[in-house]
Amino acid sequence: MGHLQPPPSPQSQPLAPASRPQPPILAVESVTKHYRRGSERIVALTDLSFSIDAPEVVAIAGPSGSGKSTLLNLLARFDVPDSGEVRLDGQDLASISPAALDEFRNRKLGFVFQQFNLLPVLSALENVELALAPQALSRAQRRERAIAMLERVGMGYRLAHKPGELSGGQQQRVAIARALVGRPRFVIADEPTGNLDSKTAAEILQLISELNQTMQTTFVIATHDPRVMQLANSVIELADGQRIG
Amino acid sequence: MQWLRLALLNIWRNGRRSLLLAFTLCIGNLALLLFVGYIAATLTGLRESTIRAGLGHIQIGLQGQFDGYADQPLQYGLTRDDQVRLEASLESDAAVRRVVPRLVFSGLVSNGPRTLNFQGQGIHPGRERQAFGAFQTLSAGVPLQAHDRNVYRALLGREMARRLGVQPGDSVTVMSSTVSGAINAIDVEVAGLIATGIPETELYSLQLPIEAAQELLRTDKLSYFAVLLNDSALSEATQARIGLRLGHRYELKGWQQLAPLYTQVLQLYRNQFVVFGSVIALLVFLSVSTMTLTTLFERAREIGTLRAMGISSQTIRRLFVHEGWLLGLASSLIGAGLAAIATVVINLLQIELPPPPGRNSGVILHLLWLPEYVLPISLTLPLVAMLAAWWTSRRLGRLPIVSALAPA
Ligand SMILES: Nc1ncnc2c1ncn2[C@@H]1O[C@H](COP(=O)(O)OP(=O)(O)OP(=O)(O)O)[C@@H](O)[C@H]1O
Ligand SMILES: [Mg+2]
Numbered sequence: 260m261g262h263l264q265p266p267p268s269p270q271s272q273p274l275a276p277a278s279r280p281q282p283p284i285l286a287v288e289s290v291t292k293h294y295r296r297g298s299e300r301i302v303a304l305t306d307l308s309f310s311i312d313a314p315e316v317v318a319i320a321g322p323s324g325s326g327k328s329t330l331l332n333l334l335a336r337f338d339v340p341d342s343g344e345v346r347l348d349g350q351d352l353a354s355i356s357p358a359a360l361d362e363f364r365n366r367k368l369g370f371v372f373q374q375f376n377l378l379p380v381l382s383a384l385e386n387v388e389l390a391l392a393p394q395a396l397s398r399a400q401r402r403e404r405a406i407a408m409l410e411r412v413g414m415g416y417r418l419a420h421k422p423g424e425l426s427g428g429q430q431q432r433v434a435i436a437r438a439l440v441g442r443p444r445f446v447i448a449d450e451p452t453g454n455l456d457s458k459t460a461a462e463i464l465q466l467i468s469e470l471n472q473t474m475q476t477t478f479v480i481a482t483h484d485p486r487v488m489q490l491a492n493s494v495i496e497l498a499d500g501q502r503i504g
Numbered sequence: 505m506q507w508l509r510l511a512l513l514n515i516w517r518n519g520r521r522s523l524l525l526a527f528t529l530c531i532g533n534l535a536l537l538l539f540v541g542y543i544a545a546t547l548t549g550l551r552e553s554t555i556r557a558g559l560g561h562i563q564i565g566l567q568g569q570f571d572g573y574a575d576q577p578l579q580y581g582l583t584r585d586d587q588v589r590l591e592a593s594l595e596s597d598a599a600v601r602r603v604v605p606r607l608v609f610s611g612l613v614s615n616g617p618r619t620l621n622f623q624g625q626g627i628h629p630g631r632e633r634q635a636f637g638a639f640q641t642l643s644a645g646v647p648l649q650a651h652d653r654n655v656y657r658a659l660l661g662r663e664m665a666r667r668l669g670v671q672p673g674d675s676v677t678v679m680s681s682t683v684s685g686a687i688n689a690i691d692v693e694v695a696g697l698i699a700t701g702i703p704e705t706e707l708y709s710l711q712l713p714i715e716a717a718q719e720l721l722r723t724d725k726l727s728y729f730a731v732l733l734n735d736s737a738l739s740e741a742t743q744a745r746i747g748l749r750l751g752h753r754y755e756l757k758g759w760q761q762l763a764p765l766y767t768q769v770l771q772l773y774r775n776q777f778v779v780f781g782s783v784i785a786l787l788v789f790l791s792v793s794t795m796t797l798t799t800l801f802e803r804a805r806e807i808g809t810l811r812a813m814g815i816s817s818q819t820i821r822r823l824f825v826h827e828g829w830l831l832g833l834a835s836s837l838i839g840a841g842l843a844a845i846a847t848v849v850i851n852l853l854q855i856e857l858p859p860p861p862g863r864n865s866g867v868i869l870h871l872l873w874l875p876e877y878v879l880p881i882s883l884t885l886p887l888v889a890m891l892a893a894w895w896t897s898r899r900l901g902r903l904p905i906v907s908a909l910a911p912a
Contacts, residue, residue: 335812337906365814376809380513385506390813392506437813 626717645696828893
């Protein structure tokens with residue numbers, strides 16, 4: 260296990276990777292994670308495995324304390340598993356050096372949070388532009404891409420508004436634009452509808468579903484919200500750190 | 505650029521906390537600038553009054569003249585030859601404003617019943633007044649006159665006259681030993697009383713026209729020339745240049761060597777400033793450090809979000825550093841502006857201070873505004889603020905991203 264690429268067969272062309280079997284977008288293999296609180300050992304995830312092979316919306320479901328956030332933290336490489344492997348596009352996350360982590364997160368991942376987490380002093384446009392800051396783009400290019408993305412989430416008419424001047428749903432749209440403006444393959448969301456009323460939550464989920472299809476972005480969403488599970492292409496159900504569905 | 509803007513917005517967002525910090529920095533810089541303005545004015549005043557009260561910028565005598573040791577009076581005096589040569593050489597120098605001859609001697613002064621010792625100076629009244637007249641104050645009587653036929657007149661220190669019980673117009677006997685060791689005496693009329701504000705000189709000073717002093721000592725020699733320059737700032741350079749030109753026969757003393765008090769006062773003030781400045785810098789450092797720490801925890805979620813977006817901890821740290829120096833610079837400049845206004849106002853108010861040590865008359869509080877000090881001092885506190893923010897925000901790298909993101 261752990262081979263990043265299958266050995267090339269004699270007939271295959273080395274310059275034609277499309278002809279090789281693609282690694283899954285995300286592979287979680289026998290992952291175990293525990294925390295220590297004083298002398299107490301808390302098992303957060305036990306021998307968890309699953310994989311995502313196509314750009315999908317994946318819901319991580321389960322009661323409080325079941326290990327959803329723990330799993331997302333491992334996917335974002337905020338933390339490493341005690342054992343097992345998390346591979347993104349075939350790359351073992353544990354192999355990414357701390358120095359390369361910023362670049363990895365900026366290029367490959369996007370985040371959407373329950374509390375939106377927009378910078379309150381910046382406008383919607385500036386918040387989205389900020390996600391492009393680490394990239395070697397001109398100011399004009401950043402602006403252009405940020406505007407295009409905001410239009411895509413239906414916020415083109417609120418570019419100059421500060422988060423405080425936007426509703427929760429609008430803020431979450433801006434946050435989704437910020438997560439997607441760098442065109443990551445992968446967006447991680449922890450309870451993205453947790454702070455929204457049900458009508459707004461439904462609209463946000465509709466947007467996520469649209470973006471998943473048009474931008475080929477994979478969404479992994481930890482949630483208690485049954486609507487997310489309805490919408491998701493697949494649901495991974497956790498209980499006490501173990502997969503039960 | 506975007507980080508600078510974000511830093512500015514964050515300062516603005518912190519509202520009251522920023523204001524409090526700005527106030528500390530502003531007052532700190534104001535205090536430092538006023539203090540340095542006071543020191544500069546005091547030192548400049550001390551320098552100029554030292555020089556213009558008769559010391560001159562440079563004194564030139566024969567090698568050995570200033571050692572304070574001689575077997576007989578004027579052993580190291582300037583001969584007529586020396587006098588002519590020196591005067592010609594000095595007066596042709598563009599940096600030189602005045603050349604004043606002096607004869608230094610000591611002896612006893614008596615009005616009959618009472619006798620005191622004195623430190624005497626033979627002077628050229630006209631040239632002395634041209635060079636130093638503005639700074640010489642008499643408490644009574646008239647100065648020595650330049651073209652007076654009667655050279656047997658003297659100025660006595662105010663306290664000396666009081667102890668002798670003499671007034672202008674009275675006669676006293678001045679005794680001294682001649683260059684050959686004999687005792688000589690002349691009678692002179694008291695023309696006026698010298699008031700310097702320095703008790704010691706008011707007790708021991710006695711001035712005679714050079715001709716009278718030379719007659720008393722039976723010599724045609726002089727002790728030294730006091731040289732007044734056009735510009736105090738060029739004193740040392742000019743001294744070196746003239747010294748080279750005159751050669752080894754002569755010795756030159758700069759005013760700082762002749763008035764060691766100035767150097768001591770300078771050192772004292774310098775130490776005071778360093779202590780005072782360090783206290784203020786420490787205060788600023790701690791304030792900024794506290795604010796940075798508070799902000800760091802307050803914005804933990806925001807920082808976690810930026811880190812999750814792949815923005816490096818160094819970049820975020822730079823944000824805090826920007827906040828430190830921006831706030832520091834703005835408040836420091838305001839402090840400097842207030843200091844400038846305060847300087848003008850204080851100088852206009854003519855506040856009188858009690859006499860400084862060694863003086864018996866009060867002085868007017870005066871402040872100087874010297875750009876060469878104002879600029880570096882005003883930049884110091886922003887630098888300290890920046891350092892404090894930089895130092896304190898080093899914790900940022902250790903902040904776990906996760907804890908910042910968990911739903912509350
Ligand atoms: N940093 C930590 N230290 C100690 N224990 C932790 C830590 N983080 C999580 N845990 C524990 O690990 C288990 C899984 O927690 P996790 O946050 O993943 O649950 P969750 O499914 O996200 O719950 P919720 O729906 O309430 O967000 C819980 O028992 C939790 O108490
Ligand atoms: Mg959770």
